[in-house]
Amino acid sequence: xxxxxxxxxxxxxxxxxxxxxxxxxxxxxxxxxxxxxxxxxxxxxxxxxxxxxxxxxxxxxxxxxxxxxxxxxxxxxxxxxxxxxxxxxxxxxxxxxxxxxxxxxx
Amino acid sequence: xxxxxxxxxxxxxxxxxxxxxxxxxxxxxxxxxxxxxxxxxxxxxxxxxxxxxxxxxxxxxxxxxxxxxxxxxxxxxxxxxxxxxxxxxxxxxxxxxxxxxxxxxxxxxxxxxxxxxxxxx
Numbered sequence: 001x002x003x004x005x006x007x008x009x010x011x012x013x014x015x016x017x018x019x020x021x022x023x024x025x026x027x028x029x030x031x032x033x034x035x036x037x038x039x040x041x042x043x044x045x046x047x048x049x050x051x052x053x054x055x056x057x058x059x060x061x062x063x064x065x066x067x068x069x070x071x072x073x074x075x076x077x078x079x080x081x082x083x084x085x086x087x088x089x090x091x092x093x094x095x096x097x098x099x100x101x102x103x104x105x106x
Numbered sequence: 107x108x109x110x111x112x113x114x115x116x117x118x119x120x121x122x123x124x125x126x127x128x129x130x131x132x133x134x135x136x137x138x139x140x141x142x143x144x145x146x147x148x149x150x151x152x153x154x155x156x157x158x159x160x161x162x163x164x165x166x167x168x169x170x171x172x173x174x175x176x177x178x179x180x181x182x183x184x185x186x187x188x189x190x191x192x193x194x195x196x197x198x199x200x201x202x203x204x205x206x207x208x209x210x211x212x213x214x215x216x217x218x219x220x221x222x223x224x225x226x227x
Contacts, residue, residue, distance in 0.1 A: 001167065034213035043200055043217035044151065055215070087151055091210045094164065095141075095153040 002026055002090050006098035012106040019075040021101045023088035028068045032092040035064055035073045038100075039084045047086075048073065078103070108133040110201050110218035118195075118225050124188040128201030128218060135182050139204035139211045142175065142186045144197040145220075152197075156204060156211050157184045164209060191225045198222050 003026040013019050023033065031051040036044035046055045048064040051071055061076040075082055083105055088098040114126035128140065142154040155165030157175045165173040169188070177184040188195065198220040206212025 032210070036214075043220050044214075045217075046213060046215040049205070049213045049215075089151075089213065091206070091212050093210055094166065095143075095211060095214075097151040097153070099150045 002029060002093050002096055004088055004090055004096050004098040006086075006088060006101050008101060009099065010102040010104060012104050013078050014106045015078055015080060017078045017106075019078055019082075019103060021073045021086055021088075021103075023066075023071045023073070023098050025069045025071075025090055025092075029090045029092035031067045032090055033064075033066070033071050034089045034091065035062075036087045036089065037082075037084045038087065044087060075103075108203065108216055110203070110216060112199060112201050112218045112221040114199075114221060114223070116222060116224060118191050118223060119227050120192055120225055122191055124186070124191050124195070124199075124223060126186045126199055126201075126221065126223070127183050128185070130182050130184075130203075135177060135184060136179060139207060140177070140184045141202050141204050141211060141214060143200045143202055143214065143217075144195075145200070146194075146197040154186065154188075154199075156209075158209070158211075159207060193225050196223065196225045 005024045033051045035048040038044040052064045063074045085100045085102045109131045111129045140157045163175045172189045174187040200220045202214035202217040204211030
């Protein structure tokens with residue numbers, strides 16, 4: 001199976017900060033990567049697909065990049081609503097997820 | 107828009123079989139791939155398996171021998187059976203739609219709200 005490794009596992013940031021989360025695949029997945037946001041007691045919400053395509057309705061402060069084995073999710077000007085846990089997921093092979101990155105308030 | 111709702115028991119005894127159903131509203135299950143995903147308390151997400159639009163299924167190799175996924179086109183539902191439950195299977199179970207028609211299924215959208223299943227005697 002393809003293993004996904006996110007870093008960092010958690011981070012503290014302030015409103016207005018720029019935040020970057022990295023996701024690495026154990027083998028090349030081309031651009032077969034999605035990002036999700038999950039808030040406590042809620043289902044994950046799709047943010048990005050095909051590594052850099054913003055899902056409809058998701059604020060433009062979210063952006064994604066990368067291909068092959070290294071990917072990033074960037075949140076420009078962090079907002080109070082963005083404090084959550086973020087997961088990457090590959091779909092090159094049967095689906096696997098990163099372990100998550102918790103974004104907390106500094 | 108399409109909405110998904112999981113249903114099933116919240117408590118299962120060790121060694122028993124879990125049965126969950128996902129009811130899809132606002133659209134047909136025909137023509138799409140449908141999946142089960144779980145999340146143990148405080149942990150990450152684990153894909154369980156797919157019901158493909160063709161009617162075939164696939165599941166996570168780590169669970170393969172224990173998983174059965176089926177569908178009822180008339181009721182617009184798909185279901186999960188997971189045998190030999192243990193405490194390690196305690197999790198929130200989600201159903202979700204896969205967005206691509208290949209066997210890897212694509213990204214997941216939308217998701218159901220999830221249902222907590224606890225394994226305990």
